[in-house]
Amino acid sequence: xxxxxxxxGGLVQAGGSLRLSCVASGSIFSINAMGWYxxxxxxxxxFVAAITTRGTSNYADSMKGRFTISGDNAxxxxxxxxxxxxxxxxxxYYCAAGGWEVLxxxxxxxxxxxxxxxxxxxx
Numbered sequence: 342x343x344x345x346x347x348x349x350g351g352l353v354q355a356g357g358s359l360r361l362s363c364v365a366s367g368s369i370f371s372i373n374a375m376g377w378y379x380x381x382x383x384x385x386x387x388f389v390a391a392i393t394t395r396g397t398s399n400y401a402d403s404m405k406g407r408f409t410i411s412g413d414n415a416x417x418x419x420x421x422x423x424x425x426x427x428x429x430x431x432x433x434y435y436c437a438a439g440g441w442e443v444l445x446x447x448x449x450x451x452x453x454x455x456x457x458x459x460x461x462x463x464x
Contacts, residue, residue, distance in 0.1 A: 343367045343453040345375075345436045350458030353426055357462070361421040363436030363455060372453075374444040375412065375419040379432040380457075386435065388446030392419060399444050426462045433457040 349361040365372060376391025376399075390410040392398040398410050409422040423430065437443050439452030448454075 343369060343372060343438055345438055345453055345455035347436045347455045347458040350434060350460045352461045352463065355426060355428055355462055355464050357426050358424045359426065359460060361434055361458060363419045365417045365438055369417055372438045373440050375436065375438045376443045376448065377410065377421045377434055378437055378448060379434045381432045390421060391444045393444055401446065428462045428464045430460060431462050432460060434460050
């Protein structure tokens with residue numbers, strides 16, 4: 342089993358920045374990729390960005406340029422730096438870990454998920 346713990350969410354004004362962190366623990370040897378997904382109220386979870394343990398990253402097209410994912414294998418941690426935040430970025434952000442499906446944006450219930458961290462961007 343893998344446990345994921347997110348942190349870094351909060352309330353920020355439009356144009357501001359936040360950095361989310363996700364620490365993995367447990368059977369991390371089974372992980373090939375970690376990433377971030379988000380869910381707006383009443384909508385399906387959507388892919389944000391992901392990164393492999395070797396540093397290959399992937400972004401949803403709409404996130405490119407404002408969001409940057411990075412990882413620290415020594416700390417079993419993945420980060421999501423978000424800049425120029427917009428009110429439409431308001432969502433619950435979830436950390437996911439698993440295989441290549443996480444990298445490609447197709448993480449599912451079969452992968453590992455954190456509890457989520459709320460990001461609220463005020464206008």
